[in-house]
Amino acid sequence: MATEITVPALGESVTEASIGEWLKQPGEAVAVDEPIASLETDKVAVDVPSPVAGVLTEHKVAVGDTVEVGAVLAFVEEGAAASAAPKPAAAKTEAAPAPAAVTASDASQTLSPAVRRAVLEHGVDPSTIKGTGKDGRLTKEDVIAAAKAKQSGAAPAQAADAPAGSAPAPASRNSERVKMTRMRQTIAKRLKGAQEEAALLTTFNDVDMSAVIEARGKYKDLFAKKHDIKLGFMGFFAKAACLALKDVPSVNAYIEGDEVVYHDYVDISVAVSAPNGLVVPVIRDCDKKGFAGIEKDIADFGARARDGSLTMADMTGGTFTISNGGVFGSLMSTPIINPPQSAVLGLHRIEDRPVAVNGEVVIRPMMYIALSYDHRLIDGREAVTALKIIKDAIEDPTRMLIDL
Numbered sequence: 001m002a003t004e005i006t007v008p009a010l011g012e013s014v015t016e017a018s019i020g021e022w023l024k025q026p027g028e029a030v031a032v033d034e035p036i037a038s039l040e041t042d043k044v045a046v047d048v049p050s051p052v053a054g055v056l057t058e059h060k061v062a063v064g065d066t067v068e069v070g071a072v073l074a075f076v077e078e079g080a081a082a083s084a085a086p087k088p089a090a091a092k093t094e095a096a097p098a099p100a101a102v103t104a105s106d107a108s109q110t111l112s113p114a115v116r117r118a119v120l121e122h123g124v125d126p127s128t129i130k131g132t133g134k135d136g137r138l139t140k141e142d143v144i145a146a147a148k149a150k151q152s153g154a155a156p157a158q159a160a161d162a163p164a165g166s167a168p169a170p171a172s173r174n175s176e177r178v179k180m181t182r183m184r185q186t187i188a189k190r191l192k193g194a195q196e197e198a199a200l201l202t203t204f205n206d207v208d209m210s211a212v213i214e215a216r217g218k219y220k221d222l223f224a225k226k227h228d229i230k231l232g233f234m235g236f237f238a239k240a241a242c243l244a245l246k247d248v249p250s251v252n253a254y255i256e257g258d259e260v261v262y263h264d265y266v267d268i269s270v271a272v273s274a275p276n277g278l279v280v281p282v283i284r285d286c287d288k289k290g291f292a293g294i295e296k297d298i299a300d301f302g303a304r305a306r307d308g309s310l311t312m313a314d315m316t317g318g319t320f321t322i323s324n325g326g327v328f329g330s331l332m333s334t335p336i337i338n339p340p341q342s343a344v345l346g347l348h349r350i351e352d353r354p355v356a357v358n359g360e361v362v363i364r365p366m367m368y369i370a371l372s373y374d375h376r377l378i379d380g381r382e383a384v385t386a387l388k389i390i391k392d393a394i395e396d397p398t399r400m401l402i403d404l
Helices: 099-103 106-110 113-122 140-161 182-197 210-227 233-247 291-307 380-395
Strands: 002-006 016-022 035-040 045-049 054-059 066-068 072-078 200-208 254-256 259-261 268-270 272-274 277-279 320-324 343-347 351-357 360-374
Touching: 016 182, 035 072, 113 140, 200 380, 210 233, 210 291, 210 360, 210 380, 233 268, 233 291, 233 320, 233 343, 233 380, 268 291, 272 291, 343 380, 360 380
Parallel strands: 268 320, 320 343
Antiparallel strands: 002 072, 016 035, 016 066, 035 045, 054 072, 200 360, 254 259, 272 277, 343 360, 351 360
């Protein structure tokens, strides 16, 4: 008996998604609750599991198609046995093997379109690469890393084989047109919309990280032993932001129509880089949590962003955002607010710089911080005050303990 596989509920107010990739092909066996397809919504990728064990018999839609909740995606014949995958047509004996030959194995059928393109582009064998994605799947980053490793190993031999004085072969010049993912389209629309709707302005400051680095170095081992989580820098900035948002409520508010919505709680969205784009899961009631609770939430979000298991509920809401470009080496930036929020804090890399302290030039670990805000709601004085509160709390962490 054939069982319909339909689009599941995707979250509040989300009615449609796009087919990101097929994880199972017709003729392949599936187990109960095994994912057969990945859907892309505006914010997250959602796996569609099979409710029965059997064989996938038919795809009803193609990769890239838009589907609504409840639509039929595929059929699974319950209890059937898997059939052998069709063999590719034999190539002519005089023809040279194509670079895509490495993808002819059955394992390649579960590769996403992006991974397939990377495999073809870099000419690597996917069966030799260990996947770091969900359930051991290959990611584009896995393929690129394998290609770089292959090139570094092959470069000396190629150099030795090249005849002396021979000119290098001309580099190929290729272009590829790839449709934007649904998530990337949504990110583009939201960020462009924020620029067009809000009166964006950014104020900057710099922070001496000496005190936080000293506290972290002193207590990180005890902290990890007690709470089973590392003590990072984001916990300090999240707590410092809570102080600022409590003292300057407009930075924790947003405009809705002709009204301003203020919040007596702080839900901080943390910008996290995922394979499909930037996502912003929310630390709920951040102002009521300790460092351990905040660090555990951040670590959990990062892990689930990498394996694609974040849900719509994880990213719903948020009253303020923190984005840490410093992990990628950014020195300074002007972050864009995350609508409908009115402000975002941008963190950057820590570097030793000469600064004047008590009339003397000393070397200190410094970080530039930026607060972008909607000038329709937040005045410059309020924005500067909020950023100064964050700076003071980071430079003197005791303030966070005694609520200063």
